[in-house]
Amino acid sequence: MQQTTTNSNTTKDKKTISISEYLNIDNKNSLLKKQPTVSPELSLSQVEELAAIKQEAKRAYRRKDFVQALARFEDATTIVPGDLEFSYYQALCLFQLHQWEKAEELFRRIMELDELRLLPDVRKMLALTLLKRRRFADAEQILSDSTRDHKQDNQLMNMLGYALERQNKLAEAEKVLAKLIEKDPENSNGLNSLAFVYCRLEKNYNEALALVKKALTKEPKNPSFLDTLGMLYAFRGNAAAAKKTLGKALEHAPGHPEILAHLTQL
Numbered sequence: 071m072q073q074t075t076t077n078s079n080t081t082k083d084k085k086t087i088s089i090s091e092y093l094n095i096d097n098k099n100s101l102l103k104k105q106p107t108v109s110p111e112l113s114l115s116q117v118e119e120l121a122a123i124k125q126e127a128k129r130a131y132r133r134k135d136f137v138q139a140l141a142r143f144e145d146a147t148t149i150v151p152g153d154l155e156f157s158y159y160q161a162l163c164l165f166q167l168h169q170w171e172k173a174e175e176l177f178r179r180i181m182e183l184d185e186l187r188l189l190p191d192v193r194k195m196l197a198l199t200l201l202k203r204r205r206f207a208d209a210e211q212i213l214s215d216s217t218r219d220h221k222q223d224n225q226l227m228n229m230l231g232y233a234l235e236r237q238n239k240l241a242e243a244e245k246v247l248a249k250l251i252e253k254d255p256e257n258s259n260g261l262n263s264l265a266f267v268y269c270r271l272e273k274n275y276n277e278a279l280a281l282v283k284k285a286l287t288k289e290p291k292n293p294s295f296l297d298t299l300g301m302l303y304a305f306r307g308n309a310a311a312a313k314k315t316l317g318k319a320l321e322h323a324p325g326h327p328e329i330l331a332h333l334t335q336l
Contacts (some may be wrong), residue, residue, distance in 0.1 A: 071293075071301070071329070072231070072235055072266050073259065073294040089232050112150070112265050123145050124142075124146060127139045127146065127159065129251065131159075131163065134166075142298055154183060154188070158180055158192065159236055161176040161195070164193035170202050170203045173195075174196065177195055177196040177199060179284045188325065192211055197226075201233060204268060208217040209229070217230055227247075227260070228260050228263060231263050232269070235263070235267055235270070240272075250264075258292075261281045261282065261284050262282055264281055265278040265302065266297050267300045269290050269302050282299050282302065286299065293319040293329065296315055297314070300316035300319060303317075304332070304335070313333065316329055
């Protein structure tokens with residue numbers, strides 16, 4: 071089974087910014103630079119209020135109180151309407167709250183306004199939102215464009231491989247994921263994803279087994295990796311090992327529909 075979560079292993083020559091890192095912004099070293107627009111003049115009291123709101127919203131986000139964080143970021147946009155930074159924070163909160171449709175709408179609006187592409191991960195977050203909504207063809211289109219612009223971003227490649235696999239474009243997914251592993255042999259999500267594609271193609275069993283076992287040495291309790299291993303065992307007719315491995319996967323992801331479906335197929 072493939073997964074859409076980002077991988078902690080990245081190439082040394084490019085740093086990928088996580089959602090939480092966006093909230094570790096100070097005024098002197100901002101990762102998000104504002105789009106040059108005509109903004110309203112703020113009074114001293116408004117500036118102070120905005121700073122307080124931002125800090126409160128960041129604290130709420132860090133403690134995973136996304137409802138409170140969203141409300142405070144919305145308060146900030148009433149002071150500075152159209153501010154891309156706060157709009158982006160709102161979209162991140164909506165994403166975390168699984169309000170995929172609203173998050174997609176806001177991410178798309180930000181993309182339209184961010185003509186200079188100053189928010190580096192907004193397209194990645196839009197693609198991830200589309201994957202969550204199972205709109206794999208739409209996600210593929212965005213990811214294909216993004217990977218051409220950011221050839222060193224392994225997360226984008228892994229997401230593209232996932233979008234292709236979900237559409238049963240297995241040969242294309244294999245090509246993308248094999249290229250990813252060639253670039254980053256320690257990418258655990260990529261290792262697992264390629265193994266899963268091999269499993270679905272019913273080929274390269276020994277290589278697939280080696281790939282997923284390597285991924286599991288990095289994350290031994292990852293249910294997606296265990297699910298892939300279980301399916302490989304099933305593919306080779308080892309039902310006992312498959313059931314045991316899929317059962318272990320289910321322990322780490324109780325009620326997961328795809329793992330349950332794989333168990334019922336045995």
